C-alpha cells in the first residue's frame with residue numbers, strides 16, 4: 001500500500017495555523033462566531049511539574065482569552081506525563097492537582113470552559129487504539145520531537161511503545177472533540193500536523209463507510225513565542241532551572257530576583273552597564289512602564305542606579321501579578337473538594353462529547369454494538 005506522507009514532511013509553510021495575535025482578524029473574517037461560541041478549542045498540558053511564569057505568559061493567558069470566545073476543552077494530560085515519567089509516577093497526581101489550581105488561579109473559569117483530567121475520559125485511550133490501527137509507523141518515527149527527546153533523554157529509556165505513540169494519543173485527545181483550533185506553542189506544531197494527517201487518512205480510508213469526512217482537520221493556534229525570560233536570560237523553562245513558579249512563595253521569588261545575574265560589566269556600583277546585556281532588563285520589558293524603563297536605561301548606563309535598586313520594581317510587579325493568582329486559587333487550595341467537583345463535572349461534559357465521536361468511529365470501523 002502506498003501511504004501518504006505526513007504533511008509536515010511535504011511542505012514547510014502552509015495555512016494550517018493561525019498566529020494567536022491574528023485571531024481578532026480571524027473573527028473579523030467571520031470565520032468564528034463570537035458570542036455564539038460555535039467553534040471548539042481543545043488543548044492540554046502535561047502534568048510533569050509546577051507551572052511557572054513562562055507558562056503563564058506563553059500559553060495560559062491565551063487560554064483565558066479563548067474561553068469567552070470559543071467552546072473550550074482544557075485538560076491535564078496525565079497519560080502524556082507518564083510517557084516520559086513512568087519510572088517515577090509518584091509526583092504525577094500532585095502535579096496534576098497543582099496544575100489545576102494554577103489554571104483556576106490565572107482565571108480559567110469552569111463556568112466558561114470545560115476543565116478535566118485526561119485519564120478521567122477513557123474514551124481518549126479507546127480512540128487512540130483505533131487511530132493506531134491506521135497510523136503508519138514511519139509517520140511516528142519521523143516526528144521531530146520523538147527523535148529529539150529520545151536522544152536527549154537517554155537515561156529515561158524512551159524506547160517504549162507508549163512514547164512512540166505519544167502523538168497518536170495527542171491526536172485522539174484532539175480529534176475526539178472535532179475542534180476547529182488547538183492553541184499550542186511552536187514545539188507542538190508537528191504534532192498538530194500529524195493529527196491533521198491522521199484525520200485526513202482516516203477520512204480517506206473510510207470515505208465509503210461514512211457520510212462525509214468524520215474528522216474536520218484542526219488548525220493550530222500558534223501562541224506567539226513568550227517574551228518571558230528566565231532568571232538567567234535564556235527562555236524560562238523547567239529544564240534550564242531558571243523559573244519562577246506561578247504561585248511561588250513571595251520570599252523565595254524576592255530572593256531569586258535579588259540574586260539574578262546582571263550585566264557582568266557592573267562589577268562595582270560605579271561601573272556603568274548595558275541593559276541589553278542584562279536579564280533584568282528583559283524582565284523590565286515584560287513588566288515595567290515606559291517611565292521605569294527609561295529610568296533603567298539612563299540609570300544603568302550612567303551608573304546612576306545600582307542593580308538591586310533596578311530590580312526592585314521588577315520584584316514588585318512580579319509579586320503583584322502572583323498575588324492575584326494566589327488569591328484566586330486560595331479557596332480551591334483550602335477546600336480540595338471544590339476542585340474535585342469541577343474536575344468531575346468537567347469529565348462528565350467531556351465524556352458526553354467524546355462518546356459521540358467514539359460511537360461514530362466504532363461503527364465506521366466495523367465494531368459490533370452490544
Ligand code: TRP
Nearest residue numbers: 042043044045046077080170173
Ligand atoms: N503534547 C502537549 C505538550 O507537551 C500536551 C498535549 C497532550 C496536548 N494532548 C494535547 C496539547 C492535545 C494540545 C492538544 O504540550
Ligand code: SF4
Nearest residue numbers: 263273278300307310
Ligand atoms: Fe541590569 Fe539594571 Fe543592573 Fe543595568 S542596572 S546591569 S539593567 S540590573
